[in-house]
Amino acid sequence: MSSNDLRRQLEHEIVLGEIVPGTRLDEVALTERFGVSRTPVREALQQLSMMQLVEIRPRRGAFVKKMSLKELVDMFEVMAELEGTCGKLAADRMIDEERDKLKELHLITEPLVKNKDYDGYYRANVAFHEAIYKGSHNDFLSDQTKSLRNRLTPYRRLQLRQSNRLNNSFQEHAEITEAITSGNKEMAEQLLGTHVTVQRGSFNDFLASLPMDLIDQSA
Known part of the structure; x- marks a missing residue:
């Protein structure tokens, strides 16, 4: 190897x-x-x-690597902007085959939500978001967004285990899919930014729920 x-x-x-x-x-x-x-x-x-x-x-x-609380908040803020930009460009640039694929990737998560398959849903969630990054048709933006997503993964996975977050995430994906596939750039950008920062729930509650051993207490 x-x-x-x-x-x-x-x-x-x-x-x-x-x-x-x-x-x-x-x-x-x-x-x-x-x-x-x-x-x-x-x-x-x-x-x-x-x-x-x-x-x-x-x-x-x-x-x-652990992150400090401030670093974590800052990175989620940037992640929301990057994802929003990907969504806006995807709504404008996706071809029909890519739109159909996004719809498919959303629908296959429904049984995972019903079965509370957190790990399976997270893997499918990654595929859903990466389809949006790719659909932006901006390779640099896609690479930067994936890189930051990877750094935040341990924390974003925990978001899904918040109360009713799995169901809410699925519903948000439905709205995001509709906005992108209908070409509504402004709505796609807004929905993805909100989706990443969990503004429909409470981001502060999410931060408070994180195990302390995942946060760098020395920063």
């Missing part, structure tokens, strides 16, 4: 919340797990550090 393969696997696990912020990524354990030498492990950790997913601390090792 190359360092790039290893980086992609660890990135996937961090992004899906399988490895939570604050977790120490032990080099020896990783070499044993993946059957590789320390060199690709160290290279992979350096790559993750450059992506801001991992923090390398001198003489202590590599840790999945």
Whole structure:
């Protein structure tokens, strides 16, 4: 396994919340797990550090990066703007096949909501949002939005476990899908910004619900 393969696997696990912020990524354990030498492990950790997913601390090792409360709020604010812009452009630029795909990606989440399949819904949610990023037909915007989304993933996953958030998210997706597929740029932008910051619920309640060990208390 190359360092790039290893980086992609660890990135996937961090992004899906399988490895939570604050977790120490032990080099020896990783070499044993993946059957590789320390060199690709160290290279992979350096790559993750450059992506801001991992923090390398001198003489202590590599840790999945935590965020301060202010950093978290700031990043959600920027995420709302990026997603809103993606939605506005997608409403203007999506072709018919992309609109049909977005409708399909929304509808397949309905049974996941009914079954309270949080993990399945989150994976489908990622596909739904990435279809919007792609539909913006702006590769730079799409890449930047995905990069920030990845950094916020452990926290965004927790949003879905708030009271009735799964149902609300599904309903919001329905409205977003309608706005984009009907070409309503302003509404798509507004709905996506609101959707990301959970303004229909309470963002402050969401922040208060976060486990304290996911937040950098020293910042």
